Amino acid sequence: MIRFENVTKVYKDGTKAVNALDLTIEKGEFFVFIGPSGCGKTTTMKMINRLIDATDGTVSIDGKNVHDYDIHELRWNIGYVLQQIALFPHMTIEENIAIVPELRGWNAEKIRKRTDELLEMVGLDPDTYRTRKPNELSGGQQQRIGVIRALAADPDIILMDEPFSALDPISREKLQQDIIDLQKRIHKTIVFVTHDMQEALALGDRICVMKDGEAVQIDTPEALVRRPASDFVKEFIGNRGQAAVLEGSIEPWIRPLQETDPLKKPISFTADRKEALQRLVTEDMIPVERNGQIVGTITRESAVQFLAGRAEERGRV
Numbered sequence: 001m002i003r004f005e006n007v008t009k010v011y012k013d014g015t016k017a018v019n020a021l022d023l024t025i026e027k028g029e030f031f032v033f034i035g036p037s038g039c040g041k042t043t044t045m046k047m048i049n050r051l052i053d054a055t056d057g058t059v060s061i062d063g064k065n066v067h068d069y070d071i072h073e074l075r076w077n078i079g080y081v082l083q084q085i086a087l088f089p090h091m092t093i094e095e096n097i098a099i100v101p102e103l104r105g106w107n108a109e110k111i112r113k114r115t116d117e118l119l120e121m122v123g124l125d126p127d128t129y130r131t132r133k134p135n136e137l138s139g140g141q142q143q144r145i146g147v148i149r150a151l152a153a154d155p156d157i158i159l160m161d162e163p164f165s166a167l168d169p170i171s172r173e174k175l176q177q178d179i180i181d182l183q184k185r186i187h188k189t190i191v192f193v194t195h196d197m198q199e200a201l202a203l204g205d206r207i208c209v210m211k212d213g214e215a216v217q218i219d220t221p222e223a224l225v226r227r228p229a230s231d232f233v234k235e236f237i238g239n240r241g242q243a244a245v246l247e248g249s250i251e252p253w254i255r256p257l258q259e260t261d262p263l264k265k266p267i268s269f270t271a272d273r274k275e276a277l278q279r280l281v282t283e284d285m286i287p288v289e290r291n292g293q294i295v296g297t298i299t300r301e302s303a304v305q306f307l308a309g310r311a312e313e314r315g316r317v
């Protein structure tokens, strides 16, 4: 568990990068920071592994102030993917990946095995890439090495600062999936920074939207899309976020069977929301059919309620 309590960072020149941040990231959580350039995301991340010290407030991990940890132990236990690709140019790929495992005293065989496993995970043939230097890799390949290097010594916490920004959409999606699978399997705590709302919605258990050094909303992806706390958040989510909500199943819209016109053509349980909405433009109520049975109805009201976020949940009517 990572906890920020009233954390403020003011740089030497007076820039207040983070202002009174209060939040808790649970163990095993995939936590995403998103917000415009300069809002304090990288500064926030770096206060977790003490690359930057807070001016005020405390950052703690599992109840212990980060300042009370041995700095090396702290850093070895926190994998970090920097915003800029930062492989050591004079070292081979294998040597780059092995830095922390070596510091932790792993033997050569264990390191080799781990290196190969990680290279394979990101689709790079170990025999081809192990002995290359970073400048013999493409930008996207270097970025993938940056990601697996952070995983190498099996840290409990992984900080990732826009790790996929230099990747083409296909590699990006593949690596996103790898990270999701990995987290499901080994329950790492992942703190992830991105500019891309779709990426945030796809990856995050919770998302923190930042603005001017402050957290303006911390919520699950669905709650964020359905109940943005301000116009700023709404704008930030934009059409891409709304499209993601339209991609789900119609299941949450289904209400118990009501009397409907028996001649009405049912909609399939597996229909997508877009199709359902198109029909709801002209129909108030549509029966839902699953395996040849009518299992309920969707109504214009149930769909709108879902998309708007239920009024009672927002505490107003």
Ligand SMILES: Nc1ncnc2c1ncn2[C@@H]1O[C@H](COP(=O)(O)OP(=O)(O)OP(=O)(O)O)[C@@H](O)[C@H]1O
Pocket: 011, 012, 013, 015, 016, 017, 035, 036, 037, 038, 039, 040, 041, 042, 043, 044, 083
């Ligand atoms: N060493 C520094 N000295 C002074 N100001 C700094 C320093 N590092 C960052 N800042 C300022 O602090 C603010 C937050 O910077 P930070 O790098 O945390 O933003 P960010 O959200 O990561 O932005 P981006 O999305 O562009 O990476 C910015 O206004 C930045 O100019």
Ligand SMILES: [Mg+2]
Pocket: 041, 042, 043, 083, 161
């Ligand atoms: Mg940054």
